[in-house]
Amino acid sequence: MxxxxxxxxxxxxxxxxxxxxxxxxxxxxxxxxxxxxxxxxxxxxxxxxxxxxxxxxxxxxxxxxxxxxxxxxxxxxxxxxxxxxxxxxxxxxxxxxxxxxxxxxxxxxxxxxxxxxxxxxxxxxxxxxxxxxxxxxxxxxxxxxxxxxxxxxxxxxxxxxxxxxxxxxxxxxxxxxxxxxxxxxxxxxxxxxxxxxxxxxxxxxxxxxxxxxxxxxxxxxxxxxxxxxxxxxxxxxxxxxxxxxxxxxxxxxxxxxxxxxxxxxxxxxxxxxxxxxxRDGEGATKLIETTVIGANSDDAAQAIAKTIIGSSLVKSAVFGADANWGRIIAAIGRAGQPVNVGTVDIRLGDIVVLEQSRPIPFDEEIALEYLKGDTVGINVNLNMGNGQATAWGCDLTYDYVRINAAYRT
Amino acid sequence: MxxxxxxxxxxxxxxxxxxxxxxxxxxxxxxxxxxxxxxxxxxxxxxxxxxxxxxxxxxxxxxxxxxxxxxxxxxxxxxxxxxxxxxxxxxxxxxxxxxxxxxxxxxxxxxxxxxxxxxxxxxxxxxxxxxxxxxxxxxxxxxxxxxxxxxxxxxxxxxxxxxxxxxxxxxxxxxxxxxxxxxxxxxxxxxxxxxxxxxxxxxxxxxxxxxxxxxxxxxxxxxxxxxxxxxxxxxxxxxxxxxxxxxxxxxxxxxxxxxxxxxxxxxxxxxxxxxxxxRDGEGATKLIETTVIGANSDDAAQAIAKTIIGSSLVKSAVFGADANWGRIIAAIGRAGQPVNVGTVDIRLGDIVVLEQSRPIPFDEEIALEYLKGDTVGINVNLNMGNGQATAWGCDLTYDYVRINAAYRT
Incomplete structure (x- = not known):
């Protein structure tokens, strides 16, 4: 802004x-x-x-x-x-x-x-x-x-x-x-x-x-x-x-x-x-902020950001403070948008985990500490164009299930 | 067949x-x-x-x-x-x-x-x-x-x-x-x-x-x-x-x-x-079988059946044996397919809960008993055409979250 x-x-x-x-x-x-x-x-x-x-x-x-x-x-x-x-x-x-x-x-x-x-x-x-x-x-x-x-x-x-x-x-x-x-x-x-x-x-x-x-x-x-x-x-x-x-x-x-x-x-x-x-989603313990840049269009970036933030596997991993970037790339790959499979960068906050679609060794302890915070950033650069978007969601927790297993009762 | x-x-x-x-x-x-x-x-x-x-x-x-x-x-x-x-x-x-x-x-x-x-x-x-x-x-x-x-x-x-x-x-x-x-x-x-x-x-x-x-x-x-x-x-x-x-x-x-x-x-x-x-989905306790009939096309029926079976709220409700058909109709309404909002029938197994889009009083005890079973049928009739499809899924449980919060570790 x-x-x-x-x-x-x-x-x-x-x-x-x-x-x-x-x-x-x-x-x-x-x-x-x-x-x-x-x-x-x-x-x-x-x-x-x-x-x-x-x-x-x-x-x-x-x-x-x-x-x-x-x-x-x-x-x-x-x-x-x-x-x-x-x-x-x-x-x-x-x-x-x-x-x-x-x-x-x-x-x-x-x-x-x-x-x-x-x-x-x-x-x-x-x-x-x-x-x-x-x-x-x-x-x-x-x-x-x-x-x-x-x-x-x-x-x-x-x-x-x-x-x-x-x-x-x-x-x-x-x-x-x-x-x-x-x-x-x-x-x-x-x-x-x-x-x-x-x-x-x-x-x-x-x-x-x-x-x-x-x-x-x-x-x-x-x-x-x-x-x-x-x-x-x-x-x-x-x-x-x-x-x-x-x-x-x-x-x-x-x-x-x-x-x-x-x-x-x-x-x-x-x-x-x-x-x-x-952040106050049912059972949520943290806010997830996903930013996608370098997409072919803002629309493509929006769709990819929403797919990542909507993935139950990504959400569960964030709840567990597990730096499971494989689930992030799997979400990117099924978003139905153009993606160059060889040029994807992924950062968790500032921690680089993937560069040009190749895993980058990172300190698991530092990643764990970061993922335990109350706000987790998932930052993706597709390195294709100028499209960008930010989406917000929350982790998937035991309490989500508890709340929704018995909402009416 | x-x-x-x-x-x-x-x-x-x-x-x-x-x-x-x-x-x-x-x-x-x-x-x-x-x-x-x-x-x-x-x-x-x-x-x-x-x-x-x-x-x-x-x-x-x-x-x-x-x-x-x-x-x-x-x-x-x-x-x-x-x-x-x-x-x-x-x-x-x-x-x-x-x-x-x-x-x-x-x-x-x-x-x-x-x-x-x-x-x-x-x-x-x-x-x-x-x-x-x-x-x-x-x-x-x-x-x-x-x-x-x-x-x-x-x-x-x-x-x-x-x-x-x-x-x-x-x-x-x-x-x-x-x-x-x-x-x-x-x-x-x-x-x-x-x-x-x-x-x-x-x-x-x-x-x-x-x-x-x-x-x-x-x-x-x-x-x-x-x-x-x-x-x-x-x-x-x-x-x-x-x-x-x-x-x-x-x-x-x-x-x-x-x-x-x-x-x-x-x-x-x-x-x-x-x-x-x-049935053996991560953490699942039961199989959900969703059949949609009366759709405009088989493709529409497929999309609606998949949307229902994919709803985290529906899956949580089934886990909790909660006959929360409101979540089923909400899923039908967001599937992106043609639906006549006044003609939808929903049955849980044989239990009629919605007819022509209007709630039908049902015995909560019998519904609870049915939903506690190891297979739950969600049967939808859109009363529009001859399209039909069946989709399968499972409930969303504490164990799904537990398993996926710590998959790598």
Whole structure:
């Protein structure tokens, strides 16, 4: 990203950009007493954009959100529940998602068409709407404009996640301070093209909905779409962005002098959330960052990086701190992309293990020490062209199996 | 397969077809005292065929075998080691594979060009050729035409496999008995398009090499290419078939009245070996058999069946005996194939869990009992067309992670 034209806001959250409040509470969808219902509200009509899962089976709330955004690209609020995905729930599921939207709109005093809905959790079970509805009634009293509101919301969207995921940056446009923040949940079913993740971006930038949509998609392709936990994609993934415009900058366009700074800041927020999702993958003990350079194209580099990061054998080896580069080269070789089989370099962090496709002796003790760290870099140079990409994932552990062997019970 | 035109030969092995001897011994490539060097020899020049991994990085022995078969489609022997894949070993690896071929030819008294070579094990380390060579010298004394020869060979090709894999059938052509047998090793890196598997088929049928090649490829596509353990494919996969012709049938052609019986028998052998590989996947506790019917095409059904069987979430759920059909429908939805999202039926064995894409209440206790069995069927009907396919895989377990976290050590 070269010279950074944005600042990281330590301690910031989705309520940091001007105009946003958030909150969360426990309404009874989760068996624990953790929050399971959350809301973000904008004081003013926010321009909005969203990207959705590519899975053919899309959950009811996605359709409701899509329709809301389709009206005029404006949102006032997004209501989210965890503990139940409201997916594969038929006509009743559609009605329940619509009721969530209508009831949240009424409780918050905004137009129904300006409320987005998101759900995450078990597939194929009907929502306990009595609990959702009584939760929605109590939500307005929980709204806060400070960081506690952001925290409560972040907790409300977690399922098997362990850690709240939030990121915040600021930058200057026309001498005005713009803030961009994001919150996300992930865990299992995390794979390129969205996966079981929900993401929420708030900003006080002034930007039109169509351009926000374009930028959101571009940034998603190099952030959320470059992570994988287990290769599965879900029925419920959604990333929603809302821009309040209260920073009062001149409206952002592609020719605005600070447009690139805005994109860089948004990319930073989305990359941080994507990496946090990968690091907090089900059962994960470490983040794996795979960078492929020297490919024929960025697309080829993306496909190869994703294949490496998605390999169960590579992921298991990293869990075991085993410098098994043979599995990395086997993954490169099955990615379906052009590769010169004689010119591949592989480094684990800075440790060269393969050069021009030939094994290089390395100190196993040093490699073991490196692989035991909490972030492992797999760096590949195909020495063919200028294509490059980075993908993120996590190790495959006993706990992944434990968590997913008994998710419903 | 309709009426079976072949008989299963209980207790048969790769030495059962006329003309074949086999053997195995421990030469020192494995750290345990298990066999790690094996050979199959044909008393006469056998017509032969082979299919290979699609991985771009192909191990040295594959090139040697390809060249041997390219000469005239005739083999007299195949020499195999386990414990070391001789992959990514550069020019020295090529020389070592050629030396294995030449030394085996000399020890067995056959032409070098009629010896195939296969290796399986760790990638990127040079073979200890002194051990291989002294093993090859001792192999002729270990050759046996009885089932012990087949058993010794089967043990010699195992890596992390637990169980020897063998299958044998017989049929009649022109009043002559034809026998077809196969042996295989699998375990990790098992995925459609070969994967880390070695397979060896022997038969006494009289069949030309070009037709044997065609049939072997067709049968591979519906057997070995329909299994997955972990989505990884290896650098070393190879399936070699040798036909001695000693059954003295009229040479098989596509118009031979018993040609289909031969294909069915070969398919049975390959399917049994494929299922045995899936069931014995690293850490597996059960076989998963996924059948997709009602697809737009067989290709679409194949892709969907493979996506289901390859889903880490589905595999974990089966390990935990959790009837989590939401993960099955999520896998169907991301397979990249045409699916009518409103007409999907899913059964676990005979237990209907989804009909016309709507959840059907089922008895969780009965489902739990079924999922605890050693074979789990996932049956999908898309209700769209006549395309169908079956794929095999295994559950994802703690032991998969344990085995692969420390493979090299």
């Amino acid at each position: 070269g010279n950074k034209r944005y600042e990281i806001v330590e301690g910031g959250g989705i309520t940091t950009p001007k105009g946003f409040k958030a909150g969360g509470l426990h309404c009874g969808l989760k068996k624990t007493d953790r929050h399971d219902l959350g809301v973000i509200v904008c004081d003013v009509p926010a321009t909005a954009a969203a990207v959705y899962t590519t899975n053919l089976f899309q959950a009811a709330p996605l359709q409701v959100t899509r329709e809301a955004l389709g009206v005029d690209g404006i949102l006032r609020a997004v209501i989210v529940n965890s503990g139940n995905a409201n997916a594969c729930t038929g006509a009743q599921g559609d009605a329940d998602a619509q009721a969530m939207q209508a009831n949240a709109a009424e409780a918050l005093g905004v137009s129904k068409n300006q409320v987005a809905v998101a759900s995450t959790g078990v597939i194929g079970e009907l929502l306990k709407m009595d609990r959702v509805n009584s939760g929605i009634e109590k939500l307005p009293a929980k709204l806060r404009a400070d960081i506690q509101g952001s925290d409560d919301f972040c907790q409300a969207i977690l399922t098997t996640d362990l850690v709240k995921k939030v990121s915040c940056v600021s930058l200057t446009a026309n001498g005005r301070q713009i803030t961009i923040a994001g919150a996300a949940k992930g865990s299992g079913m995390i794979h390129p093209n969205m996966a079981t993740m929900l993401g929420f971006v708030t900003t006080d930038a002034l930007i039109g909905a169509p351009l926000l949509q374009e930028v959101l998609r571009e940034v998603t392709n190099v952030s959320f779409n470059m992570i994988t936990v287990d290769g599965d994609t879900s029925t419920n993934d959604m990333l929603v962005a809302m821009a309040s415009g209260l920073a009062e900058n001149d409206e952002l366009t592609r020719s605005h002098p600070d447009f690139e700074a805005f994109v860089d800041g948004l990319r930073h927020v989305c990359e941080e959330l994507a990496k946090a999702i990968a | 309709g009426n079976k035109r072949y008989e299963i030969v209980e207790g048969g092995g790769i030495t059962t077809p006329k003309g074949f001897k086999a053997g195995g011994l421990h030469c020192g490539l494995k750290k345990t005292d298990r066999h790690d060097l094996g050979v199959i020899v044909c008393d006469v020049p056998a017509t032969a065929a082979a299919v290979y991994t699609t991985n771009l990085f192909q191990a040295a022995p594959l090139q040697v075998t390809r060249e041997a078969l390219g000469v005239d489609g005739i083999l007299r022997a195949v020499i195999v080691n386990s414990g070391n894949a001789n992959a990514c070993t550069g020019a020295q690896g090529d020389a070592d594979a050629q030396a294995m071929q030449a030394n085996a030819a000399e020890a067995l008294g056959v032409s070098k060009n009629q010896v195939a070579v296969a290796s399986t094990g760790v990638i990127g380390e040079l073979l200890k050729m002194d051990r291989v060579n002294s093993g090859i010298e001792k192999l002729p004394a270990k050759l046996r035409a009885d089932i012990q020869g087949s058993d010794d060979f089967c043990q010699a090709i195992l890596t992390t496999d637990l169980v020897k894999k063998v299958s044998c059938v017989s049929l009649t052509a022109n009043g002559r008995q034809i026998t077809i047998a196969g042996a295989a090793k699998g375990s990790g890196m098992i995925h459609p398009n070969m994967a880390t598997m070695l397979g060896f088929v022997t038969t006494d049928a009289l069949i030309g090499a070009p037709l044997l090649q065609e049939v072997l490829r067709e049968v591979t596509n519906v057997s070995f290419n329909m299994i997955t353990v972990d989505g990884d494919t290896s650098t070393n996969d190879m399936l070699v078939a040798m036909a001695s012709g000693l059954a003295e049938n009229d040479e098989l052609t596509r118009s031979h009245p018993d040609f289909e019986a031969f294909v069915d028998g070969l398919r049975h052998v390959c399917e049994e070996l494929a299922k045995a590989i899936a």
